[in-house]
Amino acid sequence: MEMLYNPFSLSGKIILVTGAASGIGRATAIECSKMGASVIITDIRENGLTETLHLLCGENREHRMITCDLTEDADLERMVSLLPMLDGMVNNAGITKPLPVKFINRGDIEKILSVNALAPIYLTQKLLKKKKLKKGASLVFTVSIGGVYTVAPGNAMYGVSKGALHVFMKNAALELASTGIRCNSVNPGMVDTNLVAGKQYSQDDRERDMKTYPMKRYGEPREVALGIVYLLSDASSFVTGHTLIIDGGKTLY
Template sequence: MENPFALNGKTIFITGAGSGIGRATALQCAGLGATVHITDLNEETLAETLGMLEGEGHQMYVANLTDDDALQELVSKLPKLDGFVSNAGIIKTILTQFGERSDVERILGINTVAPIRLTQILLQNKRFNKEAALVYTSSMAGVFNGAIGNGLYGASKSALVGFVKSLALELAPRKIRVNTVNPGITQTNIYNNTTITPEQLEEEMKRYPLGRYGRPDEIASAIVYLLSDATKWMTGTNLLIDGGFSLQ
């Protein structure tokens, strides 16, 4: 029986691949037979990811995804794609009344505007093969729940969901599928430079029915599922992966 989850012969492009979910996704894609093209702003961690990939033919590109000129240059180097994973993002917790315009512009600029602009440029340069799969890393935040101090992050991630719904309809005639994964808190370094303390994270973990946070490889497995031929009849879907948090 042919494995519907295999990625043999597919070319996949992944952003934010220097660590966390992006790195885990790159490792799984390569392990399942894909040729992987990865990008991140951090050259050192990106090179580490590249060195961990199984197989040959993989490529890395250091790029600032918030700069249109950099996006144009990046896309010009890419081959035709069977899969695109928009994963790069940041988080900042701040009460709405203490936020500045710079906070709004930075968080939405990286989490929302950059993925949309990159998608536009990929489409304008005809980089997607027919029946390609696009996957965006959103979040349970803003889409399935709210949290104090999480308004800007939630807004940036829920905006992606709205974008994906329309994009899925636009690309359906070409049999290109567009979906999101919506993780709960996942054990990555995204929380290292926030005001959230380790003690607060430990306390928050108790609210998860399965008793722990997610792992990057678990979110990556869901992304690979959406990239694979096993989901050729799924588009416009928000795949929630939250350890049961939203059940409460």
């Protein structure tokens, strides 16, 4: 029987997904597994990581989980040492803490920068140094429209971290292009994840904010994950240094 043509297939690829215990990271790991990839998932939260592992598809493929604190150098080194050669990596781990500028403090901003920007930068550097990325590998960074295309009161620390990651992705894409390694980002608007469903935002805040989106809703993690699948796949083989905005039209205003 003729094989079904699918340029977005990840069959035969090994993909690392960080921040995979929930949200966009979990959805990305699941969609990658559906598209045929062998997925290695990592997060600091072991329970959530175990749940994600059980949701992955493909009984004949070896999916793995590695619990890791990406902000700790020794733990990061350990995780990288356990990895095989990768066809793709998705840097997805992220945190936020809304605060007005006058209340910014060193502890909060250093933690947010450490998780959102420095961890993916160091991880990328270590994978390159240890030669863990195959020629033609695709690196995808979950950035945001916040800090890159939009600003909002209380969002300075998060925006700074995502702005830094955005600039890093562009520079890495330029440097690595000659090696065949591609670097791109997805830049979502608000997505229904634990990041926005917790105590940080009230229901009134959410409903008011949704009205600023032309589609009058937030995105779903899977909608971002499918954009990531495109950037990981050979369908995007001539795409590097690109920011894929997935925001329900928010940046149209």
